[in-house]
Amino acid sequence: MVQQLGYLKETPSQTAGPYVHIGLTPNVCDINGVYEADLGTVMVNDKTLGERISVSGRVFDGAGALVRDAVIEIWQADSAGLYDSPSDMRGTADPNFSGWGRCATRADDGVFVFDTIKPGRVPFKDGRKMAPHITFWIVARGINIGLHTRMYFPEETEANKTDPLLMRIEQKERVDTLIATREGSTYTFDIRLQGDRETVFLDI
Amino acid sequence: MSDLPNRMPETGAFFARDRAWHAPAFTPGYKTSVLRSPQRALLSLDGTISEITGPVFGHSMIGELDNDLIHNFAKPGESAIGERIVVHGRVLDERGRAVPGALVEFWQANAGGRYRHKKETYLAAIDPNFGGCGRSITDEDGQYAFRTVRPGAYPWPNGVNDWRPAHIHFSIFGHGFAQRLITQMYFEGDPMIWKCPIVGTIPDKRAIEQLIAPLDWGNTIPMDARAYKFDIVLRGRRSTMFENRPEGN
Numbered sequence: 001m002v003q004q005l006g007y008l009k010e011t012p013s014q015t016a017g018p019y020v021h022i023g024l025t026p027n028v029c030d031i032n033g034v035y036e037a038d039l040g041t042v043m044v045n046d047k048t049l050g051e052r053i054s055v056s057g058r059v060f061d062g063a064g065a066l067v068r069d070a071v072i073e074i075w076q077a078d079s080a081g082l083y084d085s086p087s088d089m090r091g092t093a094d095p096n097f098s099g100w101g102r103c104a105t106r107a108d109d110g111v112f113v114f115d116t117i118k119p120g121r122v123p124f125k126d127g128r129k130m131a132p133h134i135t136f137w138i139v140a141r142g143i144n145i146g147l148h149t150r151m152y153f154p155e156e157t158e159a160n161k162t163d164p165l166l167m168r169i170e171q172k173e174r175v176d177t178l179i180a181t182r183e184g185s186t187y188t189f190d191i192r193l194q195g196d197r198e199t200v201f202l203d204i
Numbered sequence: 205m206s207d208l209p210n211r212m213p214e215t216g217a218f219f220a221r222d223r224a225w226h227a228p229a230f231t232p233g234y235k236t237s238v239l240r241s242p243q244r245a246l247l248s249l250d251g252t253i254s255e256i257t258g259p260v261f262g263h264s265m266i267g268e269l270d271n272d273l274i275h276n277f278a279k280p281g282e283s284a285i286g287e288r289i290v291v292h293g294r295v296l297d298e299r300g301r302a303v304p305g306a307l308v309e310f311w312q313a314n315a316g317g318r319y320r321h322k323k324e325t326y327l328a329a330i331d332p333n334f335g336g337c338g339r340s341i342t343d344e345d346g347q348y349a350f351r352t353v354r355p356g357a358y359p360w361p362n363g364v365n366d367w368r369p370a371h372i373h374f375s376i377f378g379h380g381f382a383q384r385l386i387t388q389m390y391f392e393g394d395p396m397i398w399k400c401p402i403v404g405t406i407p408d409k410r411a412i413e414q415l416i417a418p419l420d421w422g423n424t425i426p427m428d429a430r431a432y433k434f435d436i437v438l439r440g441r442r443s444t445m446f447e448n449r450p451e452g453n
Contacts, residue, residue, distance in 0.1 A: 006300070007219075007298045007299060007300075007440065008296060008297075008298045008299075008300055008437045008440075009222070009225055009298070009410075009411070009414065009437060010221065010222065010225065010226075010298060010385075010437050010438065010439055011385065011387055011414055011415070011436045011437045011438070012225060012226050012227065012387065012406050012411040012412075012414060012415065013226050013227065013385055013386060013387055014227070014373075014386065014387045014388040014402060014403075014405075014406075014415070015234075015237075015386075015388075015402060015405075016373065016375075016386045017373060017388075018321075018323060019311065019319045019321045019323070019324065020311075020373070020386075021321065022311040022312075022319060022320060022321055022335075022336050022337050023309050023310060023311025023336075023337050023373055023375060024309060024311075024375060026311075026335065026337045029320075029321050029322060030322065031277070031320055031335045031336070031337060033277070034269075034270075034276050034277055034335050034337055034338075035267065035270070035337075035339075036267075039261075039265075061239040061240050062238075062239040062240070062241075062243075063239050065239075067240065069323070073384070075254070075257075075258065075259065075381045076254075077254075083253065083254075083257040084259065085257035085258055085259065085260060085379070085380075086260060086379070087214065087215050087256055087257045087258070087379055087380060088253060088257045089215055098259065099259060100258075100259035107322075107323075122252075122253050122254060123253065124252055125250075125251070125252055130252065130254070133254065135254050135255065135381060137381070137384055139386055140240065141236050141240075142234070142236030142237045142238075142239070142240035142241075143229070143237070143240050143241075144226070144227035144228070144229060144231060144234070144237060144241075144405050145223075145226050145227060145229070146384060146385075146386060147242070148255075148382075150254075164252075165247070165249060165252075168247060168249075169247060174244075193239075193240050193241070193242060194239060194240065194241060194242055194243055195243065198242055198243060198244050199242075200244070200247050201242050201244075201246050201247070202246060202247050202248075202249050203220075203221065203223070203246035203247065203248045203249065204249045204251075204255040204382045
């Protein structure tokens with residue numbers, strides 16, 4: 001016999017279900033007056049530094065149908081590449097940028113939209129710079145454990161080529177599933193849960 | 205955003221998730237998962253700064269009634285109908301350490317099993333004094349608490365006659381985005397738990413038992429509300445060995 005390590009097990013995940021909006025975006029589903037505003041709807045103000053962008057997209061299931069009841073959260077660095085988190089010890093992030101957003105896909109057209117800024121580059125564990133990216137987390141009815149992925153920027157061709165995560169994707173044709181398309185300051189990032197051109201999801 | 209108590213922030217990577225403890229993505233007994241489960245393997249990525257960091261929410265954002273579902277949607281002088289309960293517990297990490305400053309959000313059906321949501325069509329009545337959402341931020345010891353009514357069971361279109369056990373949904377932020385978790389709490393002694401296809405997505409009975417809150421008789425408030433205790437465990441952080449960190453390993 002040896003000593004027990006004594007670690008606890010993580011609480012198991014369960015689906016967020018179809019009524020996730022009641023808890024996470026109550027004002028979207030007409031439960032008004034409990035919270036002043038839904039959390040995560042505003043990431044920037046007029047003093048936020050950096051290039052203003054809009055990130056939108058849709059989520060598709062394995063039959064190509066829209067997932068209209070998902071909630072998406074994003075997490076990203078500020079324009080200087082700093083996270084607004086006590087665990088980022090490299091410096092103080094832009095106080096006018098939250099770095100975190102939450103948006104439900106709309107019930108009619110399935111679209112989610114974030115008004116944010118383009119993030120700066122942050123280092124990988126070995127000091128190499130990662131290409132600019134936004135971390136995504138997707139929950140919905142039918143998803144038993146939240147799905148993590150990343151969105152990268154199409155104009156960052158050189159940085160994307162040397163990004164440690166993108167380089168790790170063995171099937172090179174799958175890299176494109178993580179790169180948004182761009183029109184002016186609007187980026188489109190569609191997420192495919194299953195099947196053809198399935199988005200690369202991460203175990204982070 | 206941050207007003208965490210005095211403690212050196214931890215910056216280590218998180219313990220890898222035990223994905224055999226969690227439900228797999230594809231669980232055909234829960235029909236919606238069939239087309240919403242990735243078929244390719246996940247790409248593993250160990251603790252970069254994009255995942256070990258995460259948003260922190262200040263206690264100042266919490267309104268006075270945010271953790272009181274009996275009153276936070278009720279008309280003045282009225283309250284929600286149902287069995288009054290208090291749900292409380294601690295948010296810990298896998299090392300057993302308290303997670304202070306964790307945002308815990310919760311949502312649920314009313315006492316009759318009816319959700320206040322436009323897509324919900326169950327014939328049980330809406331309670332005009334019950335919204336169904338609440339939130340709390342854990343204190344220095346990782347404690348949270350809220351007051352609500354016990355939710356009812358409700359039917360759902362999965363199998364011909366599937367009913368969800370009484371449950372409360374929980375969403376928890378730890379200190380890193382990789383700790384992000386959504387789960388459901390069930391009630392001790394509910395025979396519906398073991399019939400539910402969503403509960404049944406979790407392969408290990410011990411993991412399911414981790415989601416069942418026991419009746420906490422000691423904290424029951426006489427002539428007012430019974431108590432249930434639900435502790436939540438988030439992923440633990442690895443110490444960075446041999447790097448002379450102030451808080452040690």
